[in-house]
Structure formats: C-alpha cells, structure tokens
Amino acid sequence: MAGPEGPATARDDTHMTPTIDAHVCLDTHPTHPSAVTAVLTGTQAHVAHLGLEAADWTVIADNTLVLVRIDHEETYWAKDAAKHLAAEGITVEITPRLQKAMDEEWTWANYPMPWCTRSEIREVSNQAQKIHDDIRHGQLLIHAHAHDGHTTVAVGTYLGRSGKSVYLHGEDHLRQVADTFHSPAGAMLAFEKLHGSEMRPGPAPLTDTERAAAEARAPLALPAAKPEPARPEPETVPAYLADADDHDALLDAFLDAHGDWEKWRTWSDETTHAIHESQTLRIERAHETPAHETAWTVAAYETPVSDRMWVLTATGATPAPVIEELLNHLADGDGWDTAIGAPVDEKMVTAATQPLTDAGWKHTVDGRWIRWTSPGGDAGVQFDAFTAQHPSQNLATWTVWAGPDPDRTTWAVTASPHTPSSLLADLSETLAYGTGLRRPQPASPERRTSLITSPPAPPVDAANPAVSRSR
Numbered sequence: 035m036a037g038p039e040g041p042a043t044a045r046d047d048t049h050m051t052p053t054i055d056a057h058v059c060l061d062t063h064p065t066h067p068s069a070v071t072a073v074l075t076g077t078q079a080h081v082a083h084l085g086l087e088a089a090d091w092t093v094i095a096d097n098t099l100v101l102v103r104i105d106h107e108e109t110y111w112a113k114d115a116a117k118h119l120a121a122e123g124i125t126v127e128i129t130p131r132l133q134k135a136m137d138e139e140w141t142w143a144n145y146p147m148p149w150c151t152r153s154e155i156r157e158v159s160n161q162a163q164k165i166h167d168d169i170r171h172g173q174l175l176i177h178a179h180a181h182d183g184h185t186t187v188a189v190g191t192y193l194g195r196s197g198k199s200v201y202l203h204g205e206d207h208l209r210q211v212a213d214t215f216h217s218p219a220g221a222m223l224a225f226e227k228l229h230g231s232e233m234r235p236g237p238a239p240l241t242d243t244e245r246a247a248a249e250a251r252a253p254l255a256l257p258a259a260k261p262e263p264a265r266p267e268p269e270t271v272p273a274y275l276a277d278a279d280d281h282d283a284l285l286d287a288f289l290d291a292h293g294d295w296e297k298w299r300t301w302s303d304e305t306t307h308a309i310h311e312s313q314t315l316r317i318e319r320a321h322e323t324p325a326h327e328t329a330w331t332v333a334a335y336e337t338p339v340s341d342r343m344w345v346l347t348a349t350g351a352t353p354a355p356v357i358e359e360l361l362n363h364l365a366d367g368d369g370w371d372t373a374i375g376a377p378v379d380e381k382m383v384t385a386a387t388q389p390l391t392d393a394g395w396k397h398t399v400d401g402r403w404i405r406w407t408s409p410g411g412d413a414g415v416q417f418d419a420f421t422a423q424h425p426s427q428n429l430a431t432w433t434v435w436a437g438p439d440p441d442r443t444t445w446a447v448t449a450s451p452h453t454p455s456s457l458l459a460d461l462s463e464t465l466a467y468g469t470g471l472r473r474p475q476p477a478s479p480e481r482r483t484s485l486i487t488s489p490p491a492p493p494v495d496a497a498n499p500a501v502s503r504s505r
Contacts, residue, residue: 053123056082060112061129066250067303069102070112070132082124089115090167094254102250104166104243105159105207106303109136143298143307146208159207166209166244168192169237174200176237177222180229186238189225191218201225206243268471274413274436276353276470278445281329282306284354285319288361313338315364325351325445332364344452345428351445355470356434356461360447363460378422378431378451386432386458387415393466405440406462413465416440422451434461 056076063069074082074097083099089111091099101108101115113136116126128136142155150158168174169190176190185208191199199221201213215221226233240248268277289297289308295317298307308317318331329350334343348357383404384391390406391397395414398405407414413436421429430448437444449458 053125054078054081056080056124057127058082058086058116058119058124059127059129060116060132062132062135063100063102063250064254066100066102066246068106068108069100069247069250070108071254072099072101072112072115073097074099081122082119085119085122086115091115092251094251098254100250100254102247103163104247105156105163107156107159107163109138110156112136140297140299158210161211162204162207162209165202165211166206176202177218178225178233178235179238180225180232180234182229182232187212187225187229188238189221190237191221205238205241266474268473270469271472272408272413273353273355273464273468273470274408275472276355277472278325278351278357279354281319281350281352281354281357282321284357284361285317288365292365310364317364323350325349326443330357330360332360342428342450344450344454346447346449346453346457347430348447349443349445352447353436353445353470355464355468356447359460359464359468360457363457382455383417386455387417387462389459389463389466390415395466408465412436412438414440415462415465424451432458434465 054076055078056074057079059073059075061071061073063071071094072082072086072091076082079097083097086099086101087093089101091101094100101112103111109132112132116128119126141152145155147155147158165174169176173194174190174192176188179186179188181187182203185203186205188202189199190202191197199215199218200211201215201221201224202209203212204210213224215224285306285308289295294311295308296311298309299305304320304322306319306321308319310316314335314337316333316335318333320329320331323329326349328347330346330348330352332346334345335341336343346360348360387406395406395408396411398407402418402420404417404419405414406416414434416433416435418429418431418433421427421431428450431451432447432449432453433440434447434449435443435445440446447461
C-alpha cells in the first residue's frame with residue numbers, strides 16, 4: 035500500500051519497551067476522503083488490535099480497522115495512535131500519502147467560533163465526537179429532538195451509573211452539551227417548554243456527515259490485487275485537446291510553490307479555497323463536480339471587503355495546460371489587477387486575442403458575438419459585446435471553449451468583462467501555441483446487431499383475399 039519511496043516508520047526509540055511481534059500499516063481509506071485504515075500483521079497483532087479498538091477504531095475486515103470521525107480529524111488522531119503503538123514496541127508504518135495528510139496544516143473556512151485557536155477548535159470538535167460516539171454506542175439515549183430555526187437540538191440521558199440528562203445543541207463537529215438535568219423528567223419538561231411545537235420523538239435523522247461516517251465503518255471487501263493492463267502511450271496534441279489530468283494535484287503543486295497563498299478547507303471536504311495573502315484574490319476548487327460543470331472559480335477584489343472586480347470559471351474537463359497557465363498567471367504577484375470601472379474597448383479585446391490572430395485563427399462577427407475559431411473548428415474564444423456593456427454585473431463576457439461549438443462544449447472557461455486582458459492573452463497564447471498530452475481512449479465494445487425475424491404471413495384465401503386461412 036505504500037508508495038515507491040517506501041513507508042515512513044513511526045517508532046519512539048527513547049522507550050525501552052520489549053519489541054512486540056505486531057506490525058501496523060496506516061493508510062488512507064480507499065473511498066472515504068479523511069478516514070484512516072490500519073492493517074495488522076504478526077503473531078501478536080492482537081495487542082495492537084486491542085489498543086486501536088480502545089481508541090474507537092472499528093473492525094472492517096480481518097485484521098483491518100478504520101478510524102472515522104465526524105470532525106475530519108482522523109489524521110491527527112491516527113498520528114497520536116501511531117505514537118502510542120510505537121511506544122509499546124509495535125512497528126508502525128505510515129504510507130507516504132497518509133504522511134502527507136498528517137503533515138498538512140489547514141484552517142476551517144467560515145468556522146463559527148473564530149476566536150478559537152486551532153487546538154481549541156480540535157478540543158471543541160473532540161467533545162462533539164465523544165457525544166456522537168456515546169449516542170452510536172447506546173450509552174446516551176436520545177428522547178426527542180427539534181430544530182430551533184438554526185440547528186438541531188436534542189434531549190437525552192446517559193445510561194449507567196451517572197444517569198445524567200443533557201440538552202444538546204448543534205450538529206456534527208459543533209454539537210455541545212448546553213445544559214444538564216438531574217432527571218429525564220426534568221429534562222423533557224424543559225425541552226418541551228422550549229420546543230413543544232417542533233419537538234419530535236427519538237434522535238434526529240443522520241446528517242450527511244454522520245451517514246458518510248457510517249458508510250466508512252461498513253465491512254470492507256479487499257479484492258485481490260490484479261495487474262493493471264498496460265496503458266497506451268499518450269500523444270502530443272494542441273493544448274485545448276489535452277487531458278484534464280489531476281486538477282487537485284495542480285492546485286497542490288501551486289500552493290506548495292507559492293507561500294503567499296493559504297489553503298482553506300470547507301467542512302464537507304468537497305471544496306478547497308486558496309486565498310492570496312492580500313485577501314484580494316481567491317480561488318475556489320470544487321472537487322467532486324461532473325466534468326461539464328464549474329470546478330474552478332477565481333475572483334478578484336479591489337479590497338478584502340469590496341465587491342468582485344472580475345470573476346473567471348472553468349469546468350472540470352478543462353485541459354491541464356490551460357489550468358496550469360491560469361495558475362501561473364495568478365502567481366505573478368499583481369498580475370490580476372485591472373482598471374475597475376474602465377469600459378471594455380476595442381484595444382482591450384485586441385490585446386486579449388492577439389495570439390489567436392497571429393496564429394491564423396478564423397475571426398468572425400455574428401451580431402453580438404465576436405469569435406476566434408481554431409483552424410480545425412474544434413476550439414475557440416468568444417466575446418459577447420452585449421454583456422460587455424454591463425461590467426458591473428460580472429456577467430460571462432468571454433468564453434474559451436473546445437467542442438463542436440460554444441453551445442456544445444467539451445470544456446469551457448468563462449470570464450467577466452473586467453478580467454485582465456493580460457490573463458486572457460496568456461490563455462489565448464496557450465490555445466494558439468501550447469501543447470499537452472492525451473491518452474487514446476479505449477475502443478468501445480463492438481456493437482452487435484440483433485436480427486428479429488417475424489413469423490411468415492399466413493396463406494391468403496384465393497376466393498376471399500381479405501380472409502386468411504386459420505392454421
């Protein structure tokens with residue numbers, strides 16, 4: 035499961051604990067984005083097994099456990115588990131991809147408690163995780179729930195010796211104990227007084243995060259490894275026909291190379307935000323969108339709190355060379371500046387499309403549309419003269435595309451009126467002269483035609499052709 039550079043080994047040599055014949059390999063979950071798996075081997079693997087189960091890891095296959103949390107802090111707690119296992123003399127291996135996730139420092143975007151430090155945020159979410167686990171393990175019985183207009187609230191009682199009743203506020207990583215009661219009756223009366231009209235019996239339906247966590251804890255079938263068929267060699271094609279490749283890897287490489295950008299993650303893990311240190315340029319990357327839908331949004335602002343000066347979007351199938359050129363331009367310091375309020379004139383349009391003109395792309399005017407089309411007619415740039423007259427609305431004035439025509443695109447980039455002509459010129463030059471790689475698509479299965487034969491027509495009565503003989 036480790037990469038070619040080999041796994042990292044977590045071992046604390048300062049502890050003089052006798053070595054235990056147990057080996058733990060930690061890796062990322064194959065389908066759940068933040069969960070961590072542990073594969074155990076060795077004659078004393080049961081020692082590691084007991085330790086992980088005590089830390090709330092769940093068995094999903096023979097000698098395989100998973101750590102999955104509603105606060106998405108699995109890598110932090112997996113690192114903590116590795117340290118404790120190593121201290122006991124158990125060999126722990128961490129795959130490179132998991133090690134990279136463990137080393138990553140990220141910040142919650144739009145966290146509702148901005149006064150908290152990163153460690154305090156982790157403590158809040160860990161308390162919410164404990165509440166979630168107590169409910170899941172049947173130690174906290176939920177009597178009723180309601181929605182208070184903002185979030186889910188609930189009332190429940192801890193089973194066992196404590197018998198404490200609690201009033202819960204919030205969902206997922208933000209759920210907290212807001213009040214405690216000495217008896218279930220007192221808790222129910224107080225809850226009914228506050229939420230009588232909205233009160234519903236039992237626990238609330240699972241949130242999307244709780245449902246995803248439950249799926250990650252489901253038994254995991256580990257298929258036998260099969261050799262992958264040889265992939266065809268990629269061919270060099272014009273940039274606009276190249277493969278999209280891994281957009282997430284392009285963003286990671288960009289952030290690694292430019293320390294003046296900071297990465298933010300949203301709660302769902304479906305979107306990543308990258309924000310320049312000036313707070314006036316922001317990138318939003320949606321990870322799980324279909325190829326034809328918007329996967330990138332770049333927006334520039336005159337000040338950190340002003341309205342947008344311009345906005346650019348790109349679909350998920352946009353070729354890697356085009357995305358790389360976009361990111362390279364954004365890395366050029368103030369390369370995103372524009373004269374806000376200035377009209378979009380012929381000079382700006384000419385500057386943005388000069389590389390296409392120099393490369394001999396076909397130039398046509400069709401009413402409000404001005405187009406530059408590749409020699410093969412399979413890509414182009416379109417300028418909408420009508421929307422350009424409404425620059426304050428940030429409408430899609432420019433469309434960069436590949437496909438049969440601008441209305442039936444394989445991929446598309448759109449840009450508002452005040453998008454810098456230098457940025458558009460860089461994209462135009464990539465389209466006109468850039469190249470990229472494209473892997474040949476496997477041939478589709480041969481279509482078979484079924485011949486359906488109708489039964490022969492019955493003989494016709496010669497005396498009365500309209501009546502056929504019965505058979």
